[in-house]
Amino acid sequence: MVSSPAILRLCRWGPKNWARSRGPSTLRPGGQVSWLTARTAVTVTVEPAGRSLWDEPVRISASGLAPEQRVTLRASLRDEKGALFRAHARYCADAHGRLDLARAPALGGSFAGLEPMGLFWALEPEQPLLRLVKRDVQTPFTVKLEVWDGHDPEPGRLLGRTEHERHFLGPGVRREPVRAGRVRGTLFLPPGPGPFPGIVDIFGVGGGLPEYRASLLAGKGFAVIALAYYLYEDLPKGIQALQLEYFEEAVDYLRSHPQVQGPGVGLLGISKGGDLCLSMASFLKGITATVIINGSLVNVGGILHYKGTVLPPAPLNLNRVKMTKDGFVDIVDVLNSPLEEEDQNSIIPVERAESALLFLVGQDDHNWKSEFYAREASKRLEACGKKPQVICYPDAGHYIEPPYFPMCHASLHSLVGQPVIWGGEPRAHSKAQEDAWKQLQAFFHKHLGGK
Structure with missing residues (x-):
């Protein structure tokens, strides 16, 4: 059983291929899960792992992609009233199949250029006229991050995902x-x-x-x-x-x-x-x-x-x-x-x-x-x-x-x-x-x- 949803790492394929392509699962150090498939597992990583304070930058990366693979990253969160905020950006993996948002410029989407925290500051409300505020500082915002194959407007299958908690009360506050x-x-x-x-x-x-x-x-x-x-x-x-x-x-x-x-x-x-x-x-x-x-x-x-x-x-x-x-x-x-x-x-x-x-x-x-x-x-x-x-x-x-x-x-x-x-x-x-x-x-x- 995974200790925290914030460090759950999955490789997912289309619904028709999921059952037959999924191999045995392995539990990685730190409770991270990856499904072994016919292709290399795509791992989405947020550092620091699991949680951070809202005003702190994080490092987002993905590994296990094909060399120079075109992918779309999506971020989403829901506020305490259930309102959905989303952002997305298009990227290209490097020659080793890795993607590091601190080094790779976004090729378009909600923003463009080298913006390591763009998936956070570019979040937009699904419904207009909403402002993202934190109403209860004793609970975190949970940000979902997904990697999809290809570029918008119609990216392909979901390759990997993770969740990260953004807190408002620091240790000991x-x-x-x-x-x-x-x-x-x-x-x-x-x-x-x-x-x-x-x-x-x-x-x-x-x-x-x-x-x-x-x-x-x-x-x-x-x-x-x-x-x-x-x-x-x-x-x-x-x-x-x-x-x-x-x-x-x-x-x-x-x-x-x-x-x-x-x-x-x-x-x-x-x-x-x-x-x-x-x-x-x-x-x-x-x-x-x-x-x-x-x-x-x-x-x-x-x-x-x-x-x-x-x-x-x-x-x-x-x-x-x-x-x-x-x-x-x-x-x-x-x-x-x-x-x-x-x-x-x-x-x-x-x-x-x-x-x-x-x-x-x-x-x-x-x-x-x-x-x-x-x-x-x-x-x-x-x-x-x-x-x-x-x-x-x-x-x-x-x-x-x-x-x-x-x-x-x-x-x-x-x-x-x-x-x-x-x-x-x-x-x-x-x-x-x-x-x-x-x-x-x-x-x-x-x-x-x-x-």
């Missing part, structure tokens, strides 16, 4: 639900006694409690609280009126935790979470380092209150909404950029921030003009003698995620109520995610400490 006062979230702690540099992680207008970015960051040596702020348990049902005191309470909780080193903590926010983190850095104490991913300089979506100060939401110009050729909404021009007189009360007073600031920007962001807001915030900070950092990524869209998440082209915008495009070109977006992940970790380690 601890997950602790947080119900402290009003604060609702999940704290992830690295292995070891600590203390660790602390980070508050905030997402956008989807609501709920996304944990996957926080859980992966905890594996890099950070104590990270994934913070919910609406549409979760007893929190508000919308963002029409948010209290910055709630976020202050979360910062205080993290700073006072015995396994979090001080004196200050970091903030990480994307989209609406980005402007919330910018507001936190501008009004609250104890913030040492802040990373904004495709955020804005204006308060968006609803009123933000803090101790008598009110930031109204930036006005929207719905006359600037455009429709794309494929019937999606493009909202990139709905917010004013450059800023106009009517925006002044909504501008976050970033000049007050004492935190180090890093802006990560997708230059093809179609949610709003993130580069404009990052540049404008940078100018205001520099006028006060501060030195923020802005890193721009050409052809990257709005949702800059941890590495190897596929780019989401379009999905339902919860505030707009319609499907919108997010921008980006898949390959460039993937490269941006890899670099941004390294940049934000280096930034936090530099300003918060730790290893």
Whole structure:
């Protein structure tokens, strides 16, 4: 019996030939199974074997092919709701019948060229308007990899397959639900006694409690609280009126935790979470380092209150909404950029921030003009003698995620109520995610400490 489906290796032929061509089976070291046939068995290998963390690259290879054999590789996974995501690419084996995706360029399909992780970042939903997210970090995604004879559109028989688990909780990472006062979230702690540099992680207008970015960051040596702020348990049902005191309470909780080193903590926010983190850095104490991913300089979506100060939401110009050729909404021009007189009360007073600031920007962001807001915030900070950092990524869209998440082209915008495009070109977006992940970790380690 095979110990894990992630290391099951089979050679399969057409259904008519299967029974008569299958020879005796052998159990290889490590529990790997290969059927001996009249032809050489095709073995599909993923290294590291069996499992890896989602943000880690893997090495995919196949052996037992004919010299220079043309094959098609397919990858697929299902999310927790059963939605199917797939990618494929055409390859040619080398003169020894081996295929190594780290050396062999794809000849077409979902991507082309030398892309060792292309079968992951090029995954596309079978049903449109779906974005791949991880809802339960305590379970892995199982990726199925198959090798088919020939090239699309009609490859021949299935030659080999394997499964590989992609996890979101690293070895020894601890997950602790947080119900402290009003604060609702999940704290992830690295292995070891600590203390660790602390980070508050905030997402956008989807609501709920996304944990996957926080859980992966905890594996890099950070104590990270994934913070919910609406549409979760007893929190508000919308963002029409948010209290910055709630976020202050979360910062205080993290700073006072015995396994979090001080004196200050970091903030990480994307989209609406980005402007919330910018507001936190501008009004609250104890913030040492802040990373904004495709955020804005204006308060968006609803009123933000803090101790008598009110930031109204930036006005929207719905006359600037455009429709794309494929019937999606493009909202990139709905917010004013450059800023106009009517925006002044909504501008976050970033000049007050004492935190180090890093802006990560997708230059093809179609949610709003993130580069404009990052540049404008940078100018205001520099006028006060501060030195923020802005890193721009050409052809990257709005949702800059941890590495190897596929780019989401379009999905339902919860505030707009319609499907919108997010921008980006898949390959460039993937490269941006890899670099941004390294940049934000280096930034936090530099300003918060730790290893």
